[in-house]
Amino acid sequence: MQEFLPVTKEEMTNRGWNQADFVYVTGDAYVDHPSFGTAIISRLLESRGYRVGIISQPDWRKKESIQVFGQPRLGFLVTAGNMDSLVNHYTVSRKHRQKDAYSPGGKMGLRPDRAVIVYSNLIRQTYKKTPVILGGIEASLRRLAHYDYWDNCVKRSILLDSGADLISYGMGEHSILEIAEALDGGIPVEEITYIAGTVFKGRDLSHVYEPILLPAFDRVQEDKKAYGESFAVQYKNTDPYTARPMAEAYGTKGYIIQNPPALPLTQAEMDDVYALPYTGKYHPMYEQDGGIPALEEVKFSLTSNRGCFGGCSFCALTFHQGRILQTRSHDSIINEAVKMTEDPDFKGYIHDVGGPTADFRQPSCQKQLTKGVCRDKQCLFPEPCRNLTADHSDYVSLLRKLRQLPKVKKVFIRSGVRFDYVMADPDKTFLRELVEHHVSGQLRVAPEHVSDQVLKYMGKPSHDIYQKFLAEYNKANMRTGKKQYAVPYFMSSHPGCTMKEAVKLAEYVRDLGFTPEQVQDFYPTPSTLSTCMYYTGIHPISGEKVYVPRSPHEKSIQRALMQYKNPVNRELVLEGLKLAGRMDLAGYSAKCLVRPEGGRPQEGNKVLKEKQKKKTIRNVHKKKKQN
Numbered sequence: 001m002q003e004f005l006p007v008t009k010e011e012m013t014n015r016g017w018n019q020a021d022f023v024y025v026t027g028d029a030y031v032d033h034p035s036f037g038t039a040i041i042s043r044l045l046e047s048r049g050y051r052v053g054i055i056s057q058p059d060w061r062k063k064e065s066i067q068v069f070g071q072p073r074l075g076f077l078v079t080a081g082n083m084d085s086l087v088n089h090y091t092v093s094r095k096h097r098q099k100d101a102y103s104p105g106g107k108m109g110l111r112p113d114r115a116v117i118v119y120s121n122l123i124r125q126t127y128k129k130t131p132v133i134l135g136g137i138e139a140s141l142r143r144l145a146h147y148d149y150w151d152n153c154v155k156r157s158i159l160l161d162s163g164a165d166l167i168s169y170g171m172g173e174h175s176i177l178e179i180a181e182a183l184d185g186g187i188p189v190e191e192i193t194y195i196a197g198t199v200f201k202g203r204d205l206s207h208v209y210e211p212i213l214l215p216a217f218d219r220v221q222e223d224k225k226a227y228g229e230s231f232a233v234q235y236k237n238t239d240p241y242t243a244r245p246m247a248e249a250y251g252t253k254g255y256i257i258q259n260p261p262a263l264p265l266t267q268a269e270m271d272d273v274y275a276l277p278y279t280g281k282y283h284p285m286y287e288q289d290g291g292i293p294a295l296e297e298v299k300f301s302l303t304s305n306r307g308c309f310g311g312c313s314f315c316a317l318t319f320h321q322g323r324i325l326q327t328r329s330h331d332s333i334i335n336e337a338v339k340m341t342e343d344p345d346f347k348g349y350i351h352d353v354g355g356p357t358a359d360f361r362q363p364s365c366q367k368q369l370t371k372g373v374c375r376d377k378q379c380l381f382p383e384p385c386r387n388l389t390a391d392h393s394d395y396v397s398l399l400r401k402l403r404q405l406p407k408v409k410k411v412f413i414r415s416g417v418r419f420d421y422v423m424a425d426p427d428k429t430f431l432r433e434l435v436e437h438h439v440s441g442q443l444r445v446a447p448e449h450v451s452d453q454v455l456k457y458m459g460k461p462s463h464d465i466y467q468k469f470l471a472e473y474n475k476a477n478m479r480t481g482k483k484q485y486a487v488p489y490f491m492s493s494h495p496g497c498t499m500k501e502a503v504k505l506a507e508y509v510r511d512l513g514f515t516p517e518q519v520q521d522f523y524p525t526p527s528t529l530s531t532c533m534y535y536t537g538i539h540p541i542s543g544e545k546v547y548v549p550r551s552p553h554e555k556s557i558q559r560a561l562m563q564y565k566n567p568v569n570r571e572l573v574l575e576g577l578k579l580a581g582r583m584d585l586a587g588y589s590a591k592c593l594v595r596p597e598g599g600r601p602q603e604g605n606k607v608l609k610e611k612q613k614k615k616t617i618r619n620v621h622k623k624k625k626q627n
Helices: 009-014 037-047 085-089 115-126 158-162 173-184 217-222 224-235 267-274 284-289 293-298 330-341 393-403 419-424 429-437 452-458 463-480 499-512 529-536 552-562 567-580 602-626
Strands: 022-026 052-056 075-079 132-134 146-148 153-155 166-168 198-202 246-249 255-258 301-303 352-354 442-448 485-492
Touching: 022 037, 037 052, 037 075, 037 173, 075 115, 115 132, 115 158, 132 158, 146 529, 153 217, 158 166, 158 198, 166 173, 217 224, 224 246, 224 529, 267 330, 301 330, 330 393, 352 393, 393 429, 419 463, 429 463, 442 452, 442 463, 452 529, 463 485, 485 499, 485 552, 499 552, 499 567, 552 567
Parallel strands: 022 052, 022 075, 075 132, 132 166, 301 352, 442 485
Antiparallel strands: 146 153, 166 198, 198 255, 246 255
């Protein structure tokens, strides 16, 4: 039976180790499953012969909590976990969340705010010279100066506030192995300045070849226009084939220097990563607390790809995983599926086969593999590029193979399909088989909005494309004799969304005939194009001014408009209609969202009395018939 990596000194000693090579400190509970970054990096290092100990959710108030294994031979690896710690802790309205899916039993409060900074400084209290390498989403998206929504200011690189030596940004497999090899070879950490996918500190630029000089931190901290310009340069330098090093000056502290991104994993490399000997479980020490909720979401799901060329403005994937698609082979995925079916808890249902976008199974065009992605052009927005390869045949083939496996009753797709990509594919086989085999009553899709003005700033296709997709989806359902529905996700308060546009979305929701149970309010997280617009009021690529709903009250109104049927939201909805000049939607007709102020008019009362009279007569006749 495969063992977990050691979490105590006793377990380390039982393995015959007198010292760990790396100590991995994480803000998540220890789950040895490839959907968790800690599991991938630790197992990858183990496969290369390195000894790794895991310190999961240490008590940040006690420095002894990171001294479990003593001083590691090569260094500490530090991550906040699969989620940014502040997003994990707070809603967009900055209220405390009640549950942490990555902690035992969903318990909140087992990691600090800004976990990477806190853990790194905790390590530095005891281990002054031991290399500290940061990784994971929190460090990756804060690698250079960034707008921080929670403190409402521009913060400097997390490398400075944490006291760490290096950041391994992005997915990290290539860079962490090179870092480990360098440290193992005796190279001082301050001289590790050449590895793709890393960020380091430098007194000068002598170790950097032809860097792009970004505006200095002092400038971007004070000048929103300079911040937008800096972001635009970074946004266009996220491709491993074309990007150059970038340097950001910090006065007397020197520079923070970002090397170009690491190359994407080849299919063979990705297969190797997912073939590592994961237990697929959370550590037994969490059993008494009811386990780790986040594992239940992915335990019977299959990762098929990485990266995304969708280009949504509010998504950080461009900065983290990149735009080049990386895929696993069919054999790799099927082998994992077969292993999954042998789990005693498997009930015959594979919950998902996908990734950031489920139906992407190849680069958007072949030139990306040698020349990289276009710097000044998106693959799908504002419309599909003429060089786009819109082809679902490989994905269809994979899904068919999975459906035929013994013990598999149903294969679902839940990570979301890109409907404009589906529409760009002239062969509708995938859509037909999606409807016939991979939907459980409801297909979740993400049009995000109905206003083309807002969709433009979101980097999403026009509303007309979504409507055409719905028509094709309904046709496919009719052909198969199924009654299945498309359930759309919408977002309120995104940059570009005026109150007029918010009302337009509310009218669309009204016409759908249902009220969304949850509404996603735009959340300005680090290193997204939308967050840059939110902070600066300027689109960093086009330079145009953008309306931004910033005040908590206005955001509440926009959110309330999408849930106008809830009586609690009545006053906010009325206020929104007034601001939008749409009081025609406050009345008694079927098209109105709320009743007007001051109660029913006399005519309205007459109509109500007439309806009540007819209802009473119907009830009398019904009772007579029963008697």
